[in-house]
Structure formats: structure tokens, C-alpha cells
Amino acid sequence: MSDNLAASVREICKANGGDRTRLMDIVRAVQAKFGCVSGPAMEMIAQELKVHRVEVHGMVSFYSFLSEQPKGKVTIRLCNDLVDQMAGAAEVGQAFEDELGIKVGQTTPDGKIALEYTACIGMCDQAPAALVNDVVVTELSTDSARRIVRELRKHMDPARLVTRLGDGNNAHELVHAMVLNNIRVKGSLIFTPTNRGEAIRKALGITPAEVIRAVKTSRLRGRGGAGFPTGLKWEFTRAAPGERRYILCNADEGEPGTFKDRVILTELPDRVFAGMTIAGYAVGAEEGIVYLRGEYAYLRKYLEHTLQERRKDNLLGRNILGKQGFNFDIRIQMGAGAYVCGEETALISSCEGLRGDPKTRPPFPAQKGYLGCPSVVNNVETFACVTKILEQGPATFCEIGSQGSPGTKLLSISGDCKSPGVFEVPFGIKLSEVLKLCGAEDAIAVQVGGASGQMVAREEFGRTICYDDLATGGALMVLGPERNVLEAAEKFMDFFVEESCGYCTPCRVGNVLLRNRLARILAGDGEPSDLDYLNDLGQTVKIMSRCGLGQTSANPILTTLKNFRPAYNALVKKRTDGLQPAFDLRTAVADAERVIGRKSEHAHA
Amino acid sequence: MSATIEFTIDGKEIKGQPGQTILEAAQQAGVYIPRLCYMKGLTPWGSCRVCTVLINGRPQAACTQPIAPGMVVESSTDKVNALRRNIIDMLFVEGNHFCMFCEKSGSCELQALAYRLGIAAPKYPFMFPKRELDMSHPDVFIDHNRCIQCARCVRASRDVDGKHVFDFADRGAHRRIAVNAEAFLKDTDLAVTDKAAEACPVGAIVKKRTGYAVPFGQRLYDKKPIGSEIEAGVKS
Numbered sequence: 001m002s003d004n005l006a007a008s009v010r011e012i013c014k015a016n017g018g019d020r021t022r023l024m025d026i027v028r029a030v031q032a033k034f035g036c037v038s039g040p041a042m043e044m045i046a047q048e049l050k051v052h053r054v055e056v057h058g059m060v061s062f063y064s065f066l067s068e069q070p071k072g073k074v075t076i077r078l079c080n081d082l083v084d085q086m087a088g089a090a091e092v093g094q095a096f097e098d099e100l101g102i103k104v105g106q107t108t109p110d111g112k113i114a115l116e117y118t119a120c121i122g123m124c125d126q127a128p129a130a131l132v133n134d135v136v137v138t139e140l141s142t143d144s145a146r147r148i149v150r151e152l153r154k155h156m157d158p159a160r161l162v163t164r165l166g167d168g169n170n171a172h173e174l175v176h177a178m179v180l181n182n183i184r185v186k187g188s189l190i191f192t193p194t195n196r197g198e199a200i201r202k203a204l205g206i207t208p209a210e211v212i213r214a215v216k217t218s219r220l221r222g223r224g225g226a227g228f229p230t231g232l233k234w235e236f237t238r239a240a241p242g243e244r245r246y247i248l249c250n251a252d253e254g255e256p257g258t259f260k261d262r263v264i265l266t267e268l269p270d271r272v273f274a275g276m277t278i279a280g281y282a283v284g285a286e287e288g289i290v291y292l293r294g295e296y297a298y299l300r301k302y303l304e305h306t307l308q309e310r311r312k313d314n315l316l317g318r319n320i321l322g323k324q325g326f327n328f329d330i331r332i333q334m335g336a337g338a339y340v341c342g343e344e345t346a347l348i349s350s351c352e353g354l355r356g357d358p359k360t361r362p363p364f365p366a367q368k369g370y371l372g373c374p375s376v377v378n379n380v381e382t383f384a385c386v387t388k389i390l391e392q393g394p395a396t397f398c399e400i401g402s403q404g405s406p407g408t409k410l411l412s413i414s415g416d417c418k419s420p421g422v423f424e425v426p427f428g429i430k431l432s433e434v435l436k437l438c439g440a441e442d443a444i445a446v447q448v449g450g451a452s453g454q455m456v457a458r459e460e461f462g463r464t465i466c467y468d469d470l471a472t473g474g475a476l477m478v479l480g481p482e483r484n485v486l487e488a489a490e491k492f493m494d495f496f497v498e499e500s501c502g503y504c505t506p507c508r509v510g511n512v513l514l515r516n517r518l519a520r521i522l523a524g525d526g527e528p529s530d531l532d533y534l535n536d537l538g539q540t541v542k543i544m545s546r547c548g549l550g551q552t553s554a555n556p557i558l559t560t561l562k563n564f565r566p567a568y569n570a571l572v573k574k575r576t577d578g579l580q581p582a583f584d585l586r587t588a589v590a591d592a593e594r595v596i597g598r599k600s601e602h603a604h605a
Numbered sequence: 606m607s608a609t610i611e612f613t614i615d616g617k618e619i620k621g622q623p624g625q626t627i628l629e630a631a632q633q634a635g636v637y638i639p640r641l642c643y644m645k646g647l648t649p650w651g652s653c654r655v656c657t658v659l660i661n662g663r664p665q666a667a668c669t670q671p672i673a674p675g676m677v678v679e680s681s682t683d684k685v686n687a688l689r690r691n692i693i694d695m696l697f698v699e700g701n702h703f704c705m706f707c708e709k710s711g712s713c714e715l716q717a718l719a720y721r722l723g724i725a726a727p728k729y730p731f732m733f734p735k736r737e738l739d740m741s742h743p744d745v746f747i748d749h750n751r752c753i754q755c756a757r758c759v760r761a762s763r764d765v766d767g768k769h770v771f772d773f774a775d776r777g778a779h780r781r782i783a784v785n786a787e788a789f790l791k792d793t794d795l796a797v798t799d800k801a802a803e804a805c806p807v808g809a810i811v812k813k814r815t816g817y818a819v820p821f822g823q824r825l826y827d828k829k830p831i832g833s834e835i836e837a838g839v840k841s
């Protein structure tokens with residue numbers, strides 16, 4: 001067994017060129033083969049790569065899909081984000097527990113099946129959903145959960161759980177998933193037919209500087225959330241000194257409630273790869289990397305195949321489409337379960353085989369990114385837009401949308417609405433119109449922008465989706481009349497506590513404090529001063545945190561404090577006896593009682 | 606000599622050299638900006654966030670932010686110091702810090718900074734985490750109860766000692782210092798003479814048998830608040 005481990009580890013490291021920067025691929029391979037990356041495995045990997053054991057240990061322990069202890073041969077990861085909870089994930093979890101005879105977080109005694117909760121897996125429009133190893137199972141019920149366990153017990157083959165296929169490329173033999181695209185509204189940009197190769201041909205017909213000018217003229221801004229002007233980012237990267245440059249595509253899509261990149265990658269991967277190639281030409285890069293979240297591993301084969309087809313057609317590779325000296329290729333880097341790796345510098349760390357800690361800025365990725373080289377990081381949808389801009393010209397792109405926000409935006413809509421799914425809408429659309437489109441006229445609140453976004457109340461449904469008003473990466477989670485917005489906020493805080501990298505104090509500690517105080521209020525033990533406490537603490541986390549995660553993680557609390565104050569006021573009560581509601585005398589003296597071996601008469605009076 | 610860069614901190618004119626961080630330029634000019642994870646000679650890390658200043662109103666860590674001409678820096682104002690106190694409070698409640706029993710008391714940077722900023726007791730509830738104690742090494746011990754995750758030991762070992770005795774494991778609230786061995790410090794190549802053995806600002810990594818060499822009352826911060834040496838213009 002240990003000989004087997006040693007030989008396998010050596011082989012895996014060798015297959016990755018003994019390259020320390022490919023540690024992610026190496027540990028993923030070891031995890032897949034042995035069900036864990038054990039202490040001895042870490043020791044051997046460290047030896048093979050000539051790094052320190054603690055570096056491998058630190059890296060493995062960072063990602064939730066990697067483990068030091070053996071889990072099951074099959075791991076069921078049930079998504080427990082807000083929308084899945086609303087759709088009954090708790091009952092499904094209970095059914096899994098009953099049928100498996102274990103609790104969430106445990107492995108069956110025969111070592112075969114492990115059960116875990118996981119953060120949003122990008123399937124909110126078909127919730128509740130789970131990953132069974134790499135296989136996605138959707139629209140779960142207590143019945144289907146039980147059936148899944150019984151099936152697995154029979155054959156232990158997650159692939160055989162896919163009994164019906166989804167639409168579009170989900171049914172492609174290389175995807176073979178029951179996932180649905182749920183494309184509800186097609187706009188005039190992304191979900192339109194294109195000529196494969198056309199955009200690249202047009203780009204190669206002009207100079208790189210002209211390509212950048214076209215992107216600047218289109219006024220395209222990043223679709224991943226932060227909204228930075230894409231042309232400007234490319235210009236900085238092109239101007240930065242460096243031997244090599246890189247184009248990174250952010251396909252981490254970890255923001256709870258977001259799933260539109262999944263649909264783009266399923267249906268239009270060519271358009272994304274074309275955008276990356278155009279970026280490569282524009283900034284002078286020869287290598288592109290798609291950072292694909294571990295949850296989307298089921299798309300990998302298909303994406304690899306698409307890349308292969310592009311190489312065959314000289315849309316990738318050397319002297320692309322006959323353009324002498326323009327070489328560009330793309331590889332896929334898998335992630336392993338960490339929301340923070342969607343943050344661009346953390347994404348770079350992860351691509352380099354490190355812990356997914358964000359990097360210190362400056363330098364910015366455009367100056368010193370992947371392996372210290374100038375790098376562009378853009379969202380999947382941003383690259384898809386680039387292809388369209390080159391194909392049609394920037395003027396056509398600007399005709400759609402609003403003045404400050406040209407183009408369309410893909411929205412991922414889920415929760416309490418009749419038709420959850422992906423909607424391509426022009427920027428500048430009113431939130432109320434969007435709610436009409438998805439059949440959610442009775443919504444009491446919408447969380448716009450995912451967990452890190454804002455909880456918008458009914459009175460504000462007249463606001464518009466654009467960079468100057470409701471800026472968003474596209475996630476809309478709808479809460480119907482039955483829902484409690486503060487419980488939703490608590491759910492989001494749980495998420496941030498789980499996903500903080502822990503590097504900096506305010507995010508590592510502050511989010512726990514915020515979550516705990518909100519939980520106390522929800523338990524009925526809150527007092528009026530707790531609201532100031534939450535606000536002051538939330539502002540501290542927002543202002544003092546090192547990266548975008550901590551700078552936005554207090555938003556669920558800060559925006560509900562602002563927009564749903566009556567909900568808080570109804571919960572916090574001023575006590576007349578002068579005691580703090582959260583203070584329980586019996587609990588307070590319990591330890592002391594245990595030590596002295598008798599009960600306090602006073603406390604139990 | 607390259608051109609100097611002029612900017613202000615709390616209205617005071619500062620002249621710095623290109624490539625300096627705000628914290629370094631300030632220090633050279635006798636202005637103390639509170640800090641914990643910063644240590645002279647180590648790559649700036651930016652994790653504690655105590656050194657946060659407002660640059661033209663925007664928050665940045667002074668220990669990692671390069672100076673730029675004309676920047677208006679706000680550092681020792683009520684608003685910024687209130688935010689810093691919150692961070693220090695967080696560090697206190699996150700671990701188990703019992704100053705009165707701690708060998709480091711009086712020369713602890715966390716304690717000294719709390720006093721300097723006027724904290725008598727943290728306003729957040731204590732978390733009382735269960736943390737480990739590693740006494741295995743003959744000359745140095747680690748008390749994780751007191752660790753504030755500043756990475757000074759990590760950087761000192763890696764960048765100064767040319768080893769890699771320490772690094773981080775896990776993430777979020779579970780993030781912690783790990784050693785380059787299966788479990789114990791004794792199985793690493795840490796030597797008591799390493800920079801890493803004296804880089805800890807608190808009492809988390811302590812040399813054994815030295816804890817009480819200097820009596821209480823005569824320690825580094827017993828007489829003057831932390832930062833006074835910088836304000837007195839003494840070059841460190």
C-alpha cells in the first residue's frame with residue numbers, strides 16, 4: 001500500500017514535470033486516487049518537488065475539496081446555500097443522513113460514502129442540488145436522495161446516477177449531465193449565433209493597439225462584479241514590463257446565486273476562448289489559463305475537447321490563422337473548493353499551486369500577476385463580450401444598454417420566482433421589470449449581487465441594474481412573502497465565516513463576531529444596542545479588510561440594517577429588569593458549580 | 606540620490622524616498638503608525654491591519670502601501686484610531702490572552718498597543734478557543750493561545766534564516782501556524798539562535814528559560830508607550 005502510494009506520488013509529480021507551481025494538479029490527482037492527501041503523501045510530494053512539507057500541508061488544508069484524512073470513495077456534497085435551503089436542502093440532508101445512517105460530516109463505517117455540506121455549487125435554479133464526486137444531481141427530493149444512496153450502494157458509480165440528460169450541451173457525451181441551462185431570455189449579444197473564428201480574424205487584421213482601442217471604445221466593463229474598464233486593464237498589462245504575459249479567465253463563479261458562467265461555458269465556450277485569444281493578441285500574451293472551479297469539473301472534458309478542436313482549426317497554437325508570430329494556447333486549471341479564489345489575486349495564487357490567499361496589492365496583476373508576469377484577469381462573460389465586440393464593432397455594442405453601462409448583462413435568477421434561470425437583459429433595466437420577467441411580482445426582497453451584494457426592499461424595486469446603481473455580477477436571489485430576510489442575512493454570514501481565508505484580522509475575526517451577534521438577535525436575545533454594535537463592527541470589517549471578500553462580507557448585515565430596520569426592531573427588546581437578555585445566570589455559574597461540586601442556591605432560586 | 610516624495614500625514618509634511626512605504630517614510634520622519642505584523646527587515650505582510658490609514662479618504666495598510674507625491678494621509682485621528690482599537694479588540698477576543706500570567710507581559714506589542722490606544726478591556730465577547738501548546742522543542746515553545754497570525758515567524762524563518770519552519774494551515778477562523786513536521790516543533794530544524802525564534806510580537810513563540818530574565822516593571826514598554834522611541838527620533 002505505501003509502496004503503491006510512493007510510486008503513484010512519484011508518477012503524478014513526474015507527469016506534472018516536478019513543477020512546484022503545478023501543486024494543485026498534483027494534489028488533486030493524489031486526492032482522486034487515494035481519497036485524501038495523507039501526511040506521508042504530503043511528505044513525498046514535498047520531497048519530489050523540493051519544497052517544504054509545511055507548504056504542501058498549508059496548501060492542502062486550505063481547499064475544501066482536499067483532505068488530509070480519508071473520506072469516502074464517494075463523497076456527497078449537498079449544497080446548503082440560501083436558495084437550496086429555501087428549496088428544502090435540510091430535508092434532503094436528513095434523508096441522506098437517514099439512508100446512510102450517518103450525520104453530515106461523517107463517512108459510512110465501511111469507508112464508502114461520505115456526506116458533507118458545501119457552499120453554493122452554481123445550481124440555484126435547480127435546487128436542491130448536490131455533487132456526488134464530480135457528478136451533479138439536481139432538483140433533489142427526499143425520495144431521490146434515498147434512491148441515490150441505494151443506487152450508490154449497489155454500484156458505487158456516480159456517473160450512473162445521471163438517468164436523464166439536460167438540455168443543449170449538457171447532453172453532449174463529454175458532459176453527460178442532468179444539469180439544465182434554463183436560458184429564459186436571450187438578448188442580442190451573448191445568446192446570438194456567431195461565426196467561429198470571425199472575431200479573431202478581424203482582430204488579427206488590425207494592430208494590437210487597435211484591438212485595445214476597439215475594446216475601450218465599446219466601454220466594456222468587467223462582468224465579474226467589480227466593473228473595471230476592460231480596455232484600460234489590457235492597456236496597463238500591455239504597457240507593463242515583462243518577458244511573458246498571461247491571460248486568465250475567471251471561471252470560479254463562487255458568488256452564491258451566480259450560475260450564468262456555467263451556462264456560457266456549456267453553450268458558448270468557443271466565444272470565451274476566442275475572447276481570451278483576442279486578449280492574448282492585444283496584450284502580447286502566449287498563454288491563457290481558465291481557472292475552472294472544482295464544482296464544474298463535469299465540464300472539463302468537454303472544454304478540453306473544445307480547445308482541441310480549436311487547435312485543429314488553428315484558432316489556437318502557432319501562427320494562428322496564418323498570422324506569423326502570433327502564438328497562443330489555453331490550459332484549464334481546476335480549483336478545489338474555495339470562494340476566495342474568485343478574487344483575482346487569490347486566483348493567481350491558486351494557479352501557482354499556493355494557498356488561495358489573496359496577494360498584497362500593489363503590485364496589481366496587470367503589473368505582476370501569474371508567476372510575477374503582467375496578467376489580465378477577466379470574467380467568463382467579459383471574454384464572451386469581447387468576441388462580440390470584435391465581430392460586430394464597438395458601435396453596435398454601445399447601442400444596447402445605458403450610457404454608463406453599455407451592452408447586456410446575464411442575470412442568474414433563483415429563489416422564489418416562477419422561472420429561475422439565466423436572463424440576458426440590457427443594462428439599465430429596472431429591477432421590477434426583471435421580477436416580472438421571472439415571475440416574482442410578489443417578492444418582498446431581492447438579494448442583488450449574491451451574498452456580498454445588497455438586500456433590496458420592495459420600495460426600491462424601481463432601481464436599475466447598471467454600474468451606477470445596482471452594480472452586480474448578475475446574481476438575483478428572490479425572497480417571497482414567507483421569507484425572513486434576517487435569516488437570509490445570517491445564512492450569508494455563515495458563508496463568509498466559512499470562506500474567509502483568514503489572512504487579515506477584520507475578516508477572520510469580525511465576520512464570526514457579526515454572525516454570532518446576528519444569531520443572538522434571531523434567537524430573541526438581542527437588545528437595542530446590538531444594532532449599533534452590528535453597524536460599528538460591520539463598518540470596521542468593511543473598511544479595514546484586505547481584499548474584496550472582507551470589504552463586502554458585512555453587506556448582508558449592513559444593507560438589512562439600512563433597508564429592513566423594522567425587522568430588527570421587532571426582535572430586539574429593552575429589558576426592564578436591567579439584565580442583558582443574552583445573560584443566563586445558570587449557564588454562567590455552571591462551570592463553577594461543576595468545580596465546587598454543588599449547585600448555587602442563588603442561581604437556581 | 607533620487608528625488609524625494611512629499612506628502613502629508615495628519616497635516617505634517619513628510620519627505621520620503623521612492624520605493625518607501627507610508628509606514629517607513631513616516632517612521633523616518635518620527636511619526637509612529639501603530640503596527641503589529643510589520644517587522645523591520647521582513648517583507649511587509651499586511652495582515653493585522655492595525656497600520657491602516659486613510660489616503661485621500663480611502664483605507665490602505667501603511668506597511669504595504671508605497672508613498673506617492675501629494676497624498677494626504679490620515680493616521681492619528683479619532684476615526685482611524687477607533688477602527689484600530691476595534692482590530693486590537695478582535696485580536697484579544699480571538700485568542701486566549703491572559704496578560705497577568707504571560708511571560709511576555711511588558712514587552713508584548715499587542716498589550717503595549719492596547720495601552721497606547723487606551724483599551725482597558727475589549728468590547729467584543731471572548732471566544733475562548735481551544736488551542737494547542739507545543740513544548741516539544743528543547744529551547745523554544747509555541748503557545749497557540751496567544752498567536753495573532755502576524756506571520757513574522759513565517760517570514761523570518763523563510764527570508765532571514767533560509768529555512769521554512771513555519772507556515773499557515775487551514776483557513777478562516779481555523780487558520781493557524783503550522784510547523785514543518787508532522788506535528789511537533791522538535792522535529793523541525795528550528796534553532797534557538799534563529800531570527801524566527803525572536804520575531805513573535807506576543808507570547809506565542811517564546812525562548813524557554815528566558816521569560817523572567819527581565820523583571821516586570823523594567824520591561825520594554827513598562828516605562829514608555831510603544832512607539833515613543835520612533836517619536837523621539839531614535840533610529841531603530
Ligand SMILES: Cc1cc2nc3c(=O)[nH]c(=O)nc-3n(C[C@H](O)[C@H](O)[C@H](O)COP(=O)(O)O)c2cc1C
Pocket residue numbers: 221222223224225226227228250251252253254255339340341342343344345377378379380382547548549
Ligand atoms: C471574494 C471574491 C470573489 C470573486 N469571485 C469572482 C468570480 O467567481 N468570478 C469573477 O469573474 N470575478 C470574481 N471576483 C472579482 C475578481 O476579483 C475580478 O474583479 C474579476 O475576475 C475581474 O474580471 P472582470 O473585470 O472581467 O469582471 C471576485 C472578487 C472577490 C473579492
Ligand code: SF4
Pocket residue numbers: 340358499500501502503504505507508545546547548549550551
Ligand atoms: S479580507 Fe478575508 S478573504 Fe480577504 S485577505 Fe482578509 S481574511 Fe482573506
Ligand code: FES
Pocket residue numbers: 639640641642643650651652653654655656657666667668669
Ligand atoms: S502592520 Fe500593516 S497590516 Fe500589520
